[in-house]
Amino acid sequence: MSPPLKLVRRGLQDTTEVLAMELALALPGTEMPRWNELEWRLATAAAVAHGISPLLCRFSTWQRPAWRRFLVEQRGHVAQRHERIAALLRRIDDDARVAGVPLMALKGAALHALGLYAPGDRPMADIDLLVDDANVDAATALLTALGYEASFVQWKHRVFKPAGLPPVTGLGEHRDTPINIELHTRIHERLPVATVDITAQVRPHAAQPGLNAYPSAGALMNHLLLHAAGNICGRSLRLIHLNDIALLATRMAPGDWAPLWADSAPWWALPPLRLVARYYRDAVPKAVLSRLERACPPLLRLFARRQTLTRLSCSNLWLNALPGLEWSRSPADAARYLKNRLRPTQESIEERADMVRTQAWLQGQDWVTLGHRRRLLTWLTRPVPRMDTLYVVGKALEYGT
Structure with a gap:
């Protein structure tokens, strides 16, 4: 029997904030929380959702046996998956050099290359690559030759997945999870509707064939x-x-x-x-x-x-009907944002359909297939839980049982 959502919401908030302080302060000898069984399971859900299980394995001193087993297991999976990612990056670098295609490895790969994380410290959901517009077709051909196929395209990037490999479901990281690749031509974000583009500041000034670092x-x-x-x-x-x-x-x-x-x-x-x-x-x-x-x-x-952190992450169980409205810099931005929320663009509708098709945590969920007006009406009448949060909480409640 699932616990009441109000209990889950409060437990996620409490455990997330405690875990954040445990990791950020990294002080040895921190007193172990006096959580009940549900709270410990919600702590595993929060650790997974926030990508910090491997780091907690290094820095958390709490000696609860089930907690330690979970962290050690997660760090092992991340370390093994890191080996696969590192090998794939080397292959991409070699093939891009031969093909004369300049690429740039982004975010997690760059942080590892600088030595900020040891292998096994930081999960990487996928590999992010930046390529200029002129080399998109060549980069696509390179990834196809590596056994990848285009999965879907959205405004930020193109997503490639290994052909024929099914997703791995379960709690947290797994060594066999397929390594997806996101191919970017721009580094930009919509905040919430106006686009901020920093590609010029991020792209190397004289990129060479192969993988390039940030300047x-x-x-x-x-x-x-x-x-x-x-x-x-x-x-x-x-x-x-x-x-x-x-x-x-x-x-x-x-x-x-x-x-x-x-x-x-x-x-x-x-x-x-x-x-x-x-x-x-x-x-x-x-x-x-x-x-x-x-x-x-x-x-x-x-x-x-x-x-x-809780308010701005999936640790806040309830969906926010107007996320990001406070980022509007003008009345025109706010009006455009509200218009898009009330009447989504065709691009937004297609992106939602791609998510429903490709994301394991959305499979079989009635909420995501409801019409937009029905979803708006539901938001106005009762709190709606986040599907991604419920998915990881469900896996945490099943873990080890």
């Missing part, structure tokens, strides 16, 4: 912050995103932050850095926060001061 630590930080901003706007932030930013920030000298202001004031960067500063003390220079405060719109600046 600087500041360029990588720029991308991590924009990616986190997009996830905050959509209420899908993960603690691993904040951990990425905190680790990189501690390696940066004051001058390394300059790429953030390369073309214009990064008005969108304050909310993610405020959250990092909330959980990771002294990771973000105060001078950077002060400068970003001046660039941030007043409503968003106020929003950034009051938020927690």
